[in-house]
Amino acid sequence: MARHTIYEVAAAAGVSIATVSRVLSKPDVVSPATRERVMSAVEALNYVPTGAARSLAARTNEAFGLVLYELRGPYYAELLSGFEAAAAAREASVVVTLTKNRTHVDQAVRRLAGRVDALAVQAGADVAPVTLEALRRKIPVVMIAGGDDADSFSTENLVSARDLTGHLIDVHGRSSLLFVGNPALAPDIEGRHRGFVEAHLERGLTPRPPVPCQAIESEGAGIAHAMLAGELGADALVCANDELALAIMKGLHGGPIEVPGEVSVTGWDDMMAARYIAPGLTTVRQPVRELGRLVADRIGQLLAGHASSEPARRLPTTVVLRQSCGCP
Template identity: 55%
Template sequence: MAGTGTSSSGPRATIYSVAERAGVSIATVSRVLQGGPGVAAATREKVLAAADDLGYLPLGAARSLAVQHHEAHGLVLPELSGPYYSELLMGFEARAAELGQSVVLVLADSRPDLARAVRQLATRVDGIAALGATAMPPDVARALHGRKPVVIIAGDPQEGIESIVAENRESAEALTSHVLDHDRTRLLFVGDPDGAPDTRDRYAGFVAAHTSRGLEARDPVRIPFRERDGERFAARFLAGGHEADALVCANDELALSIMARLLDAGVDVPSEVVVVGWDDVMTARYVRPGLTTVRQPVQDLGALAADRLHDLITGCRPTGASRVLPTELVLRASCGCAQTETTLVRPKRTARGRGTDV
């Protein structure tokens, strides 16, 4: 079983050097790296540690040629709770299936040693797509680069590595400006800009909208992006812990949970407090008041990542470019608009309708 890898200062690693480092047979190394049974836990740990130390990865492409197909696409997500991740997975898996690929999924939040989990995944698949730095640490991406195809979704660009993102800053500025047009003067951004690059860019758009009007944007309320965190924020808000007449939320999951808690407490949305979100999940269209938000093509992000990964696996040279998919501002009643639904902003698209390279 051939393999490739590079230690920090030595020649290419092979299955033989891993076996020598771990003090086991090459057959044992092969069973461990393929996830086979019959290996003691302590021995498995020694093999994995040796492979990590040497930077060893089996040649998945060589195994694929032997069976005349690509084995799998790897996908690393933080978790599966919430509508965003499921939409992304649906888009990725559907496109991979069209290409004849299976998908091996790893959830970062359930892995105490994510770097090792990703390196182990790399021994089982022909290429890996990952959602941002939380799912693919930069040092791991750099280690895999050149040895396994890697695509980063909704993360900061890394030199020489393909990335696919949705536009965030301009639409966030348009959304915030629209809220300010409703004569709201005490806006709060709810969500942690340090939690993800796309949220950081949304807060940058929030700040830009204030700056363009000579206003000073308030510091964000730094909370995670889950439903329960929105409920906790709403409880503090109702108790007087925050003062605002508009809440610009980092995603729809926060916005919907906050709005539901406020409405249950008798707060009039939007007359007393405007609530807006981001993503345009299905529920945003059916709650009352309808949620003003930014629609991003989450399934398209997943599908395009699978497409690009397939291109790289089958020999397309990496460009290191970022593909940026457009987003749309969708107005509903939660911001104070009377319309049931109006698409206000539709950024320019390419002829293929799949975004632009930047």
């Protein structure tokens, strides 16, 4: 397939190539109407800046791009650590783009594609499918925590969430469980919620709707406050990650709602604090550093011309039982 040029984009949008360049590099300095015309032409032509098209053949950049929603929290630290170590082993640097709070996510990702040899993109980073499809025609793109082909890697979510929820129901007799987290925010959280739902349905129970929130400390503190105020009731909280769970436990500590006496609390990630808090946090351990390493290794294989017909790789996770669910 012929590669379209910046001149064709400019002609299609009725602007100069300088304007196209400004839209791609500094979109905020261009009027919304002009920006929309240029980006429509970019998407219609599947245009990617020239550097990205050169990189696959010439490897002139010697860099892997990593597109993440944010870098806050231990999950991202572990993911980046594994990814960077594997890239360094191949003598490649890592260029990171974060999409949280960005107004023009797809433009930023297209610019990044012009500076690197390949991209790893987190499924929850809000990159449009049409942009990903266009980029795949130019450089290797590997998906993290989403996708269903050979160039997609994730950790297992549904089975462990189903087992953990079943444990709360069968072993600890919990009957009013809540899933804390927003399934619409990311495929991995959606998978955990599906496991929560399946555990209920398998037992002939009707799951309660989730408590939609971001998986961050301040949201967990707010949920603890709502429980103490009598605005939210449950005898078990299955949280989307450890950060939420630990914040809830801290907020409830010393109050009338005891963990695990009145309410079981579980998390996801098995961050270091989960092992040392009292009571210890029941959670799910996932190999995030290994996930990052495998993604970078796959990029290296693709750049070397090694295609794969294998299905998406899903790494196993492990339920870790501690005292916060009621276990001794």
